[in-house]
Amino acid sequence: MSHEIPVIDISPLRVGAEKGCAETARALGRASRETGFFYISGHGMSPSTLQTVFDASHAFFGQPTEEKNRLAMSRLGRNRGYVGLGVERLDTRSKPDHKEAFNISLDETDADSVWPDIPGWRDIMRSYFSTCLDLGAALHRGFARDLGVEEDFFVKSFRNPQATLRLLHYPAPSTSWDEDVPGAGAHTDYGNVTILAVDSVSGLQVRPRGQDWIDAPLIPGTFICNIGDCLMRWSNDVYVSTPHRVLRPARERYSVAFFLDPDDDAIVDPILSGPEDHPHYPPVTGRDYLEERLNATYGRAERKNV
Numbered sequence: 001m002s003h004e005i006p007v008i009d010i011s012p013l014r015v016g017a018e019k020g021c022a023e024t025a026r027a028l029g030r031a032s033r034e035t036g037f038f039y040i041s042g043h044g045m046s047p048s049t050l051q052t053v054f055d056a057s058h059a060f061f062g063q064p065t066e067e068k069n070r071l072a073m074s075r076l077g078r079n080r081g082y083v084g085l086g087v088e089r090l091d092t093r094s095k096p097d098h099k100e101a102f103n104i105s106l107d108e109t110d111a112d113s114v115w116p117d118i119p120g121w122r123d124i125m126r127s128y129f130s131t132c133l134d135l136g137a138a139l140h141r142g143f144a145r146d147l148g149v150e151e152d153f154f155v156k157s158f159r160n161p162q163a164t165l166r167l168l169h170y171p172a173p174s175t176s177w178d179e180d181v182p183g184a185g186a187h188t189d190y191g192n193v194t195i196l197a198v199d200s201v202s203g204l205q206v207r208p209r210g211q212d213w214i215d216a217p218l219i220p221g222t223f224i225c226n227i228g229d230c231l232m233r234w235s236n237d238v239y240v241s242t243p244h245r246v247l248r249p250a251r252e253r254y255s256v257a258f259f260l261d262p263d264d265d266a267i268v269d270p271i272l273s274g275p276e277d278h279p280h281y282p283p284v285t286g287r288d289y290l291e292e293r294l295n296a297t298y299g300r301a302e303r304k305n306v
């Protein structure tokens, strides 16, 4: 069913080729309105660079639990650090997720103590993080064009974005992993856009509006991207943030998700499509919006189910 989720070459948006940009923006807009998911090619990242990121992820998760817990999210503070197996429950109606994760946010003031003690690790992740920021900026130039605002409309709201790079590890299936325990329960993402890299094991499923779950198979050389709730709100529900999940995978699985959310003080005020349109939501700051969603995920309030 890969035809449900299109592959879009985003190179024109990265290099600013005028003619290609218009076409690419239209393709991005179509996918963002229909399924809210699309694959991107032409992203400029070499397979060997991506492999370095996965190798570093293997090195982190391969450490003893005690070492991983040294950097536990509960110690490092909100939304960064290690989250162990079964701690998170993305779908509150199902069992906790059978995955472990490590969240990274890029903060120049970070002390050494928030990074794993693995040679080269920090530089690999920082470099990948900044490549993802550039890709996110290119995607936003396309969204802006498609939504009928200036191409640089989003720039002022992404000067210091609340972005998170999240390494994920789903252990090998075993007899102790019951089938009704998800890898990642059904959920929607909170931010504007997510850029996902998956190693060699598929497993992501997507539920487009009014349809049943479909597989999002791996397409070598691409990233899987999806619209999050914040951009759905910002686009006044023109774009769709689509539920997705990871079931128990066939084999051990690694993925790396980059979540791009606007600046703390960005004003997320719905973009109207014309004089007749009316906003579905009041304006909210990026900080208030993300905080509300994270509080819900980590049990500080009830989160929205899908």
Ligand SMILES: O=C(O)CCC(=O)C(=O)O
Binding pocket: 166, 168, 184, 189, 196, 198, 204, 244, 245, 246, 255, 256, 257
């Ligand atoms: O690991 C995956 O393929 C998806 C993970 C995901 O959807 C998430 O962390 O929000």
Ligand SMILES: [Fe+2]
Binding pocket: 187, 188, 189, 194, 244
């Ligand atoms: Fe997700």
